[in-house]
Amino acid sequence: MHPITIKEVLKGKLLLQDITINGWVRTFRSNRFIALNDGSTINTIQCVVDFEKFDEEVLKQISTGAALKISGTLVESQGRGQSVEIQVNDIHVHGTADPETYPIQPKKHSLEFLREKAHLRIRTNTFSAVMRVKSSLAFAIHKYFTENGFYYFHAPIITGSDAEGAGEMFRVTTLDDKNPPLTEEGTVDYKQDFFGKETNLTVSGQLEAEAYAMALGKVYTFGPTFRAENSNTARHLAEFWMIEPEMAFYDLNDNMDLAEDFIKNVIRYVLEHCKEDLEFLEKRLLDEEKSKPQAERSEMPLLEKLKFVTENNFKRVSYTEAIDILKNSKPNKKKKFQYPIEEWGTDLQSEHERYLVEKHFKCPVILFDYPAKIKAFYMRLNEDGKTVRAMDILFPGIGEIVGGSQREERLDILKQKMAALDIDEKELWWYLDLRKFGTAEHSGFGLGFERLVLFTTGMGNIRDVIPFPRTPQNAEF
Amino acid sequence: MHPITIKEVLKGKLLLQDITINGWVRTFRSNRFIALNDGSTINTIQCVVDFEKFDEEVLKQISTGAALKISGTLVESQGRGQSVEIQVNDIHVHGTADPETYPIQPKKHSLEFLREKAHLRIRTNTFSAVMRVKSSLAFAIHKYFTENGFYYFHAPIITGSDAEGAGEMFRVTTLDDKNPPLTEEGTVDYKQDFFGKETNLTVSGQLEAEAYAMALGKVYTFGPTFRAENSNTARHLAEFWMIEPEMAFYDLNDNMDLAEDFIKNVIRYVLEHCKEDLEFLEKRLLDEEKSKPQAERSEMPLLEKLKFVTENNFKRVSYTEAIDILKNSKPNKKKKFQYPIEEWGTDLQSEHERYLVEKHFKCPVILFDYPAKIKAFYMRLNEDGKTVRAMDILFPGIGEIVGGSQREERLDILKQKMAALDIDEKELWWYLDLRKFGTAEHSGFGLGFERLVLFTTGMGNIRDVIPFPRTPQNAEF
Numbered sequence: 001m002h003p004i005t006i007k008e009v010l011k012g013k014l015l016l017q018d019i020t021i022n023g024w025v026r027t028f029r030s031n032r033f034i035a036l037n038d039g040s041t042i043n044t045i046q047c048v049v050d051f052e053k054f055d056e057e058v059l060k061q062i063s064t065g066a067a068l069k070i071s072g073t074l075v076e077s078q079g080r081g082q083s084v085e086i087q088v089n090d091i092h093v094h095g096t097a098d099p100e101t102y103p104i105q106p107k108k109h110s111l112e113f114l115r116e117k118a119h120l121r122i123r124t125n126t127f128s129a130v131m132r133v134k135s136s137l138a139f140a141i142h143k144y145f146t147e148n149g150f151y152y153f154h155a156p157i158i159t160g161s162d163a164e165g166a167g168e169m170f171r172v173t174t175l176d177d178k179n180p181p182l183t184e185e186g187t188v189d190y191k192q193d194f195f196g197k198e199t200n201l202t203v204s205g206q207l208e209a210e211a212y213a214m215a216l217g218k219v220y221t222f223g224p225t226f227r228a229e230n231s232n233t234a235r236h237l238a239e240f241w242m243i244e245p246e247m248a249f250y251d252l253n254d255n256m257d258l259a260e261d262f263i264k265n266v267i268r269y270v271l272e273h274c275k276e277d278l279e280f281l282e283k284r285l286l287d288e289e290k291s292k293p294q295a296e297r298s299e300m301p302l303l304e305k306l307k308f309v310t311e312n313n314f315k316r317v318s319y320t321e322a323i324d325i326l327k328n329s330k331p332n333k334k335k336k337f338q339y340p341i342e343e344w345g346t347d348l349q350s351e352h353e354r355y356l357v358e359k360h361f362k363c364p365v366i367l368f369d370y371p372a373k374i375k376a377f378y379m380r381l382n383e384d385g386k387t388v389r390a391m392d393i394l395f396p397g398i399g400e401i402v403g404g405s406q407r408e409e410r411l412d413i414l415k416q417k418m419a420a421l422d423i424d425e426k427e428l429w430w431y432l433d434l435r436k437f438g439t440a441e442h443s444g445f446g447l448g449f450e451r452l453v454l455f456t457t458g459m460g461n462i463r464d465v466i467p468f469p470r471t472p473q474n475a476e477f
Numbered sequence: 478m479h480p481i482t483i484k485e486v487l488k489g490k491l492l493l494q495d496i497t498i499n500g501w502v503r504t505f506r507s508n509r510f511i512a513l514n515d516g517s518t519i520n521t522i523q524c525v526v527d528f529e530k531f532d533e534e535v536l537k538q539i540s541t542g543a544a545l546k547i548s549g550t551l552v553e554s555q556g557r558g559q560s561v562e563i564q565v566n567d568i569h570v571h572g573t574a575d576p577e578t579y580p581i582q583p584k585k586h587s588l589e590f591l592r593e594k595a596h597l598r599i600r601t602n603t604f605s606a607v608m609r610v611k612s613s614l615a616f617a618i619h620k621y622f623t624e625n626g627f628y629y630f631h632a633p634i635i636t637g638s639d640a641e642g643a644g645e646m647f648r649v650t651t652l653d654d655k656n657p658p659l660t661e662e663g664t665v666d667y668k669q670d671f672f673g674k675e676t677n678l679t680v681s682g683q684l685e686a687e688a689y690a691m692a693l694g695k696v697y698t699f700g701p702t703f704r705a706e707n708s709n710t711a712r713h714l715a716e717f718w719m720i721e722p723e724m725a726f727y728d729l730n731d732n733m734d735l736a737e738d739f740i741k742n743v744i745r746y747v748l749e750h751c752k753e754d755l756e757f758l759e760k761r762l763l764d765e766e767k768s769k770p771q772a773e774r775s776e777m778p779l780l781e782k783l784k785f786v787t788e789n790n791f792k793r794v795s796y797t798e799a800i801d802i803l804k805n806s807k808p809n810k811k812k813k814f815q816y817p818i819e820e821w822g823t824d825l826q827s828e829h830e831r832y833l834v835e836k837h838f839k840c841p842v843i844l845f846d847y848p849a850k851i852k853a854f855y856m857r858l859n860e861d862g863k864t865v866r867a868m869d870i871l872f873p874g875i876g877e878i879v880g881g882s883q884r885e886e887r888l889d890i891l892k893q894k895m896a897a898l899d900i901d902e903k904e905l906w907w908y909l910d911l912r913k914f915g916t917a918e919h920s921g922f923g924l925g926f927e928r929l930v931l932f933t934t935g936m937g938n939i940r941d942v943i944p945f946p947r948t949p950q951n952a953e954f
Contacts, residue, residue, distance in 0.1 A: 003726050005626055005694060022726040024692070024915050038725070039693035040626055067691075067917035069726075094726075095886070095916030102914045119685075119907040120914070122692040131693065135628040142619050149482055149517055151612040156945045157634070157701045158647070158678075158716050160952035170635070170649045170671070172678065174705045177665045180654060188654045194647070194705055194715070195952035201635075201649065208596075208945060208954060214544075215501070215599040216516035216608065217482060224634045224700065228651045228671055238671070239635055248515070249480050249499040249546075249571075409572070430596040430954055437579045437597070438501050439572030440544035468633045468685060475637035475672035477685060477907055 007040035009074060012084050019086070020071040021045070022094070024123065027106050028062045034088075036070065042129050042276050046077065046085040058091055064106050065097025065123070111464055118468050118477055126284055129277035130465055133270055134453045140269035141222060141243055141449075144262055150218040150245060155205025157224065160197050161427055168228040169200035170238075201226040206444060207378075207431050209246035210407060213442055214434050220245040222449070230472050234461040235399065237450060239470040246444030252380075252389040252406040255443035256316060256366050259393060259402050263364075263452075264310045270456060271306055278303055278457075285458040298397070299362075302458040305396075314364040314393065317356070320344065322367055325360055326352050347374045350399050357394045365394045377417045379405040380441075391445070398455050404445025411435035482517035486551065489561050496563070497548040498522070499571070501600065504583050505539045511565075513547065519606050519757050523554065523562040535568055541583050542574025542600070588941055595945050595954055603761055606754035607942055610747055611930045617746035618699060618720055618926075621739055627695040627722060632682025634701065637674050638904055645705040646677035647715075678703040683921060684855075684908050686723035687884060690919055691911050697722040699926070707949050711938040712876065714927060716947040723921035729857075729866040729883040732920035733793065733843050736870060736879050740841075740929075741787045747933060748783055755780055755934075762935040775874070776839075779935040782873075791841040791870065794833070797821065799844055802837055803829050824851045827876050834871045842871045854894045856882040857918075868922070875932050881922025888912035 003022050004014075023038035023045075031051045035044035047070050051059055062068065069092040077085040099105070104123050114121035121127045145152065158172050174194040175181065181189040190198040205221040212219040221244045228238065245258065271278065282302035289297040300308060317325075326332055326341040326348075339349045348367075357365050368391040372381060379388035393402035408414045414435055418425060425432060453465040463469040468477040480499050481491075500515035500522075508528045512521035524547050528536055539545065546569040554562040576582070581600050591598035598604045622629065635649050651671040652658065658666040667675040682698040689696040698721045705715065722735065748755065759779035766774040777785060794802075803809055803818040803825075816826045825844075834842050845868040849858060856865035870879035885891045891912055895902060902909060930942040940946040945954040 007626065022917065023694075039628075040695075065915045067725075067915040094918065095912070095914070097914040104914075119688040119910060120692075122689055123915075128693060131630060131689070132628055135623075135630065138629050139619055139623045142616055146612075146616045149484065151516075151609055152615050153608060153612065153944055154701070154718055156716065156947060156952075156954065158703075158947050158952055159954075161954070168651070170651060171654065172647045172649060173654075174645070174647060177648065177650075177657060178659070178663075182655070186655075194949060195947065196950040197952060199952050211596040211954075212599055212608070212944065215597075216605060217500075218517075224631070226635075239633065241631055248544075433596060435572070437572070437574040437581075438542045438544040438600075440499065441571065467630055467689065470633060470635050470672065472671060473673040475633075475635055475674060475676050477633065477638070477688075 005040035006036065006038045006043070006045045009045055009086075010041065010043055010082075010084065012074075014074050015084065016073065016075065018071065018073055018089070020069060021086070022067070022069050025062055025064055025066045025068060025097075027064060031059060034062060034068070034070070036068065039128055042125055042132075042280050043082075046079065046082050047072065047088050048085055049088045049091070054091065058093060061093045061096045062091070063097060063099045063102075065102045065104060067094035068092065069094060111461065115463055115469075122467070125280060127464070129280050130453070130457045130459060131467070132277050133274045133281070133457050134465060136270050136274050137266055137453060137456060138222070138449070140266040140273075143269070144265050145218075145220050145245065148218070150220050151212075151216045153209070153212050153216075153219050153221060155202065155208040155221045155223060155244075157202055158195070158199050159202045160195060160199050161207075167203050169203060170226055170228045172199045172201060203227060204242070204446060205244050206246065206446065207428070209244050209444060210442065211430070211434055213246040213248045213444070214438065214440070217249070218245070218247045232472055234463075235451065235454075237462055237466060237469055237471060240462075240466070241449040243447045243449055244444060246442065248440055248442045250406075250443040251441055252368060252391060252443060255404055255406060255445060256368065256391055259391075259404060259445050259447075260314050260366070263393070263402075263447075266452075267306050267456060268310045271303070271310070278306070281457050281459075298458070305458075306456065309364060309395075312363055314366050315361045316366045316368065317361075319367055319370045319387070322348070322352075322356060325356065329355060329360070331355060345371045345373065353394045353399050354396075357396050357399075362396075364396070367392050367394065375405070377421050377423060378407050378414070380408045381413055381417070389443075395451075395455055398451050401451050401455065402445050402447045404443065406441065406443040409435060409439045409441050411439065480546075483513065483515045483520070483522050484517035486522055486563075487518065487520055487559075487561065489551075491551050492561065493550065493552065495548065495550055495566070497546060498563070499544070499546050502539055502541055502543045502545060502574075504541060508536060511539060511545070511547070513545065516605055519602055519609075519753050520559075523556065523559055524549065524565050525562055526565045526568070531568065535570060538570045538573045539568070540574060540576045540579075542579045542581060544571035545569065546571060588938065592940055592946075599944070602757060604941070606757050607930070607934045607936060608944070609754050610751045610758070610934050611942060613747050613751050614743055614930060614933060615699070615926070617743040617750075620746070621742050622695075622697050622722065625695070627697050628689075628693045630686070630689050630693075630696050630698060632679065632685040632698045632700060632721075634679055635672070635676050636679045637672060637676050638684075644680050646680060647703055647705045649676045649678060680704060681719070681923060682721050683723065683923065684905070686721050686921060687919065688907070688911055690723040690725045690921070691915065691917070694726075695722070695724045709949055711940075712928065712931075714939055714943060714946055714948060717939075717943070718926040719923050720926055721921060721923045723919065725917055725919045727883075727920040728918055729845060729868060729920060732881055732883060732922060733845065733868055736868075736881060736922050736924075737791050737843070740870070740879075740924075743929075744783050744933060745787045748780070748787070755783070758934050758936075765937075775935070782935075783933065786841060786872075789840055791843050792838045793843045793845065794838075796825075796844055796847045796864070799825070799829075799833060803832065806832060806837070808832060822848045822850065830871045830876050831873075834876075835873050839873075841873070844869050844871065849894075852882070854898050854900060855884050855891070857885045858890055858894070866920075872928075872932055875928050878928050878932065879922050879924045881920065883918065883920040886912060886916045886918050888916065
């Protein structure tokens with residue numbers, strides 16, 4: 001049957017038994033100590049070799065990165081730093097890794113260097129820890145929703161609709177790339193394309209989630225979404241994964257309650273299940289920040305920051321209150337903001353969000369009731385006629401991590417809002433149907449998964465928390 | 478706080494308490510009995526209205542599809558078919574559903590009709606049951622892998638590689654659709670496209686999964702994949718979700734063991750967690766098949782079929798044995814096969830697979846060790862030099878549900894196979910790196926999620942087990 005993992009072996013239950021494990025060499029010291037890792041845990045197991053017993057030709061093949069099968073006896077360790085080790089009886093070399101050419105050597109590599117080797121960087125402690133935490137977060141998300149009566153559904157990736165307006169889209173086509181067929185009017189004839197119409201990659205599954213919420217009650221998507229925007233920042237990807245819950249009969253307060261409980265819960269889950277990986281990542285971050293000036297370092301070590309989020313209430317502040325705070329803030333008065341806050345109605349920039357979260361409140365913040373003019377057409381208009389029931393959750397160091405709203409469930413008002421924005425009713429006939437037949441108040445939000453991973457792992461660049469990042473001018477692997 | 482769901486209420490623990498629920502009217506009989514459903518369960522709760530107490534104008538608005546908030550006392554039911562019911566004190570109509578125009582009336586609609594209303598069909602018993610089962614299957618999959626030490630990772634959706642050869646691909650682009658920029662040679666200049674190269678939608682995350690397995694040990698993907706093939710069948714979609722586990726240090730036998738254990742486990746999970754939905758779907762299937770000739774009906778009712786799969790070993794048969802069986806089979810001798818089996822090396826068609834599974838073995842079958850010529854380049858060559866360590870799992874009524882293999886881990890042989898197929902080494906430089914550095918035996922498979930849902934729900938058309946199907950000439954919603 002399947003070989004046992006190092007994670008299992010390190011639990012120490014197989015003491016004094018003969019076992020066989022597989023893994024990759026992290027280091028080989030003094031022709032005697034092999035530190036072997038198989039990805040099941042951040043820890044290595046020490047395999048002690050009596051080199052006189054082994055063929056020199058075999059020992060020569062053992063270097064960082066080589067894949068080995070090792071049989072031996074599990075014994076209590078003599079050395080420090082581990083409780084058990086293997087007295088090696090047999091070594092089989094699956095595959096070598098020539099030290100002259102293998103790029104992942106046991107020394108510090110820059111994250112930039114490793115991005116060029118995305119297929120191999122996962123063999124480092126940093127990336128394997130990040131990806132194990134990410135996997136655990138994904139499971140925590142499914143577990144949370146399942147236990148709370150939500151149904152998971154798959155929103156379409158290829159969409160024939162471009163009415164969502166969340167951003168620039170990628171076109172999906174099988175037409176001839178150089179000489180596409182043309183209509184009589186001289187435009188590209190998408191009737192001849194695969195789907196018989198122009199299609200794009202989705203920017204959000206929300207509209208479809210609304211259709212499902214209006215039948216199943218509580219649903220969520222967890223899938224890839226796309227933005228064809230030329231944003232080369234540490235927070236943007238052209239392809240990223242989003243979690244979008246949508247709940248019938250929820251108003252904006254229910255929505256905020258859910259979002260906060262959800263985030264706390266999944267972070268609690270990884271604190272419980274990924275302790276060793278998070279401890280490693282905390283140490284990594286401390287090391288990295290040593291070379292930075294004090295003002296740029298994190299206020300808290302990683303684990304403390306995560307616990308802080310799970311244990312404290314998010315501060316809920318209306319947009320109007322936030323504008324007041326910002327208007328009267330020191331950086332605004334001293335003209336330190338690139339975009340000074342002058343009046344109600346202006347959109348908040350990253351610098352303003354960071355000021356609110358990191359300087360003023362010093363905790364996660366939920367901003368709500370934004371001006372209608374700066375938010376999407378589907379958000380519910382308040383009685384005041386000028387704000388909508390929107391909410392954004394802002395996190396320290398990350399900025400916006402959640403964007404959501406109560407949706408406009410009133411057919412007449414929705415139609416007015418669409419008309420004002422020149423959105424064709426024919427494009428969204430089915431979305432309007434949801435308001436014609438059995439409409440009810442409902443709400444939902446979107447959470448960018450990679451931003452949550454950034455926050456949870458303490459990594460600084462979103463390209464380092466997705467296996468093979470897609471950004472402008474980059475679709476390698 | 479959040480309103481309670483009907484699923485909770487039906488548990489009966491709130492007997493004699495005043496409660497408030499929300500939902501959609503399924504039926505309203507005798508101006509007295511409202512059957513209300515909120516999607517949390519296939520069951521409705523009966524709400525008993527004393528019509529003399531309510532405004533006629535309110536009662537008039539109550540028809541199939543209307544969204545209501547109902548307050549009342551939970552009491553033991555007098556009628557048959559339910560244990561509890563609500564004595565209604567108050568009704569609020571969230572939204573009406575005009576019986577003249579609302580398409581989902583309480584009568585039998587054809588699946589074809591409902592496909593045109595994919596945003597509303599989820600309000601029927603059939604589709605809500607299918608989608609709840611599907612959601613539960615998805616969770617069972619994540620749970621199984623998590624509990625068995627696998628890490629979930631996201632393979633890229635947009636890919637710059639077209640070397641996988643699993644099928645026709647969709648192009649992803651932001652270039653001008655009518656007048657794309659051209660190179661000096663007159664071809665489209667993809668250097669000017671968003672990613673600086675030609676990109677497509679992925680057909681499989683396997684190659685990337687191999688990179689991750691060769692560091693984390695056991696990994697899996699669960700994400701959308703695409704085929705730009707003009708297949709208008711009941712088993713094909715242009716966009717579908719696939720589960721792809723990949724395991725370092727697993728050979729083909731380990732792979733078969735895992736696949737079988739995995740499928741049995743997730744079906745067991747839904748048998749346990751979706752009993753009411755599956756019972757409904759079983760009854761639906763029996764009704765549907767009543768009009769069919771005996772020979773076309775299912776051999777077993779749905780639940781029995783699912784239990785059969787969980788309780789019996791899959792039959793493992795080599796391709797060579799399978800060819801012998803087929804060659805000597807009645808339909809082959811009587812020339813009933815459209816593609817007669819004449820010699821070793823021929824690819825198996827759907828008719829052959831169905832014969833093996835449904836007529837000969839009458840159980841799920843794992844075929845293994847296929848001719849190298851009819852399988853992909855990355856499958857491990859056997860000692861015989863003519864077969865590869867491939868395996869397909871065939872299911873009754875569905876055909877191929879899993880395709881997998883042990884991968885070719887030997888650099889020299891992999892290069893030879895790529896050369897023979899004219900696959901450019903430069904395209905897959907990183908895939909070859911996995912064999913240069915720390916290579917080891919490894920295996921994996923792909924399971925089409927919607928095909929598993931088809932099998933589990935007893936539905937007949939794959940368009941009915943995905944919310945908004947994408948097929949040739951169809952990308953509505």
